[in-house]
Amino acid sequence: MKGKETLKTVGLFAALALFVAALYMVFIYVPTEAQMGVVQRIFYFHVPLAWLGLLSYTLVFISSIMFLWKRNASWDNLASSAAEIGFIFTTLFLISGSLWAKPAWGVWWTWTPRLTTALILWFIYIAYLTVRFYAPEKQQGARFGAVVGIVGFVDVPIIALATTIWQSEHPGALIFEGGLAPEMKLTLMTSIAAFTVLYIFLLTLSTGLKKRENEIEELREKLE
C-alpha cells in the first residue's frame, strides 16, 4: 500500500514538473508563429488534449472488450475511469479548439469533418456515461456501457484520418507532415508528455476510487 502511495506522489510531482516545463516553453521559449501570432500557442494545449481524448476512448474500447470477455470488474473500472477522464479531456479540446477558431477563422465553430466527428465523440462519451448511470442495475450498466464502448470506437479512426481524407480549414497533423520548427516540435512533445503523465495519474486515482466503491458494495452485502 505504501509503495502505491509513493508511486502516486511521484506521479503527481512528475506531472507538475513537466507542466512547469511545458508552461515555460509555451509562454517564453517557443517562437511566435508568423501568421497567427500569439494565439497559435493554444496549439500546445489543444493537440495534447485531443490526443488524450482519442487515446482514452481507445482504452474504453479495449477495456470494454476485455470486460465482456473476462467479466472481471477491474476491466470495467478501467473502462469507466477512461470514459470519465476522456470526456473531460474531449470537452477541453473542443473548448480550446473553439477559442482558437474564433481569432484564427473568425468563427467559434464550423462543421468541418474533423470538428464534426470530434463533437460526435463527445456525444458518444455522454452516451456511455449516461447508459451506465441510468441502468437499473450496476452489472447491467457495465454490460450496456461496454457495448457503447465497443461500437462508439468506430468514430476514433475517422477523427484521426479526417484531415487526410477531406480537405478543410482544420490543419493536418503538422508533426508528421513537417512544417513545425524544431523549437515548436520540442514544446509540443513536452506538452504532450506533461498531459500524458497527468492523464495516467488521473486514471490511477479514478480506478482506485472505483475499486473502493466495489469494496464498499461487498462490505454492505456482508452486513445484510
Added chain:
Amino acid sequence: MGYLFAVTGIVWAVVFGYVLFIMGRQRKLQQEIQTLKQLIDEKNKAGRK
C-alpha cells in the same frame, strides 16, 4: 493573448477541480470502508456471543 490565457485558465481549473473532487471522494470512501469494517466486526462479535 486573451484567448490563450482563457484556454490556460480553463484547462488548469478543470484539471485541478477534478483532482480535488477525486481526492475528496477517495477520503470519504475510505472513511466509509473503515465504518463498514467496524460494523462487520461488531456483528461478528455479537454473533459469536
